[in-house]
Amino acid sequence: MDLNKSETDVENTWCPGCGNFAILQAVKKSIPKLEEKGIKRSDIVMTAGIGCHAKIFDYLNLSGVYSLHGRDIATIQGIKIANPDLKVITFSGDGNGMGEGFAHTMFAAKRNMDMTMVLHHNDVYALTTGQFTPLTEKGWKGPSTPKGSFEDPFNALLMILIAGGTFIARCYSGELNHLTETIIKAIEHKGFSFIEVIQPAVSYHAWTEYKDKMEFLENEPSNFEEALLAIRKNHKFTLGTFYNSKKPVYHEQLYGEHNPITKKVTQEKRIQKLEKILNNL
Template sequence: MKKKQLETYCEKTWCPGCTNFAILEAVKGAVLELEKEGVKRETLAFTVGIGCHAKMFDYLNLNSFYGLHGRALPLAQGIKLANPKLRVFSFVGDGDVYDEGISHLIHAAKRNADIAVFVHDNRNFALTVSQFTATSPKGFKGSSTPRGSVEEPFNPLELMMVSGATFIARGYALRVEHLKDLIKKAILHKGFSFLEILQPCITFFDNRQFYQERIYELKGPFSKAKAEEKIREWDYRNGKNKIPIGLFYKVEKPSFDELVG
């Protein structure tokens, strides 16, 4: 398959310079490589929430389903149960999956649903012009918190570890090759794959410099104890610590569709 065949006729309406363009490139690269390795495009399907991230539906020519806000994951799990031969993944936003649809995220991880979740974490509700989310830093100034958010963010990787995710990784939108590898690994993993993608929002929260000064690549996966230590190295609050990216944790366990078979 040629890269062009993964494109659609839709005009791209992301902001100029949006880091979603980089994520889309990484995804296309991953799909092309998977196809070379024998994974046919017909066997891939994805769902999206609502938001800037969700336009992946408009721009990526694969089997797909546009969900409701926060509801991409039940859709993905339904598709997987109906046709277990498919490899199913979801593109979701931080507002989408850490706020509106957080219960679906926790339960999909808990039951080890065989889907991959790609979180475009720009640390705000971007499409609706910048309300704070669960990963916005304290003091974040947006349209719902003009004087600065008073809440501390949480660390979604920590939440995924206690919820039972069997694949936990973090990538950076602007390290496209590295991200492409993580996306491939997440799609190939049998079980619940969680990939948090740190994504500067050029329009509402441009933290490129912050990330670029702190991000470094891990050589994981690690044991559970070591993965937990690495996951806590940066807790989304502390501006001083380095930020590890890569695969933290991976373990094989029966997936939900196998168990209910």
């Protein structure tokens, strides 16, 4: 396999017309642009959960771990803490990241972990044949909700903002350039960056359900209060960057400039350090 290429030889099994293709395409387009900015392809590491979204792991020629349902968020944080020099990104489904992995998502945002989370929001547990997710619209009829879902959905952007995320955006598979630019910004951002991508799953939803409803934010909010207001007053089809701010990141608070991989200390030195700590107790 050519390591300079973004694609792999794995057969793509997404349904024709699936919104996941655009996410894959946007990531592939973002990699050379990130390289131009000095971010090496070999320093970008990914994880994925389990679901249709997660198959992106097979189609992208990047290092990483194909994780468990909802645990991709924990796995990517482990990778970042092990080697903070890496740019880390996780691909998560709306069921994966806002259901099974919900606590991991909230805590990653809370501690402003320096990572990017791409949430493939298709309103269904697609791979397992269309059950409703925590983001599914009220009233939607599917195999697990034959009379229509009677729960109010989470607003993912609002929850990430309140939990502590520092870059929060919404994109759409039908707006490839905006998606690519936002992925680049999110990966460059220092801190927890979250992109909710409205990704039609054509087996359950038609593109026409989304297409005409999309609109872009008129003005990007410049602080937390404005972001809160913008997320609440706009609807789920409003695209753009809702929040972009600076806050200390987890790994720097944990060990400053240290990197356990590139600045590895010998066992002897570690024992000396431990003895010093114990002697001072």
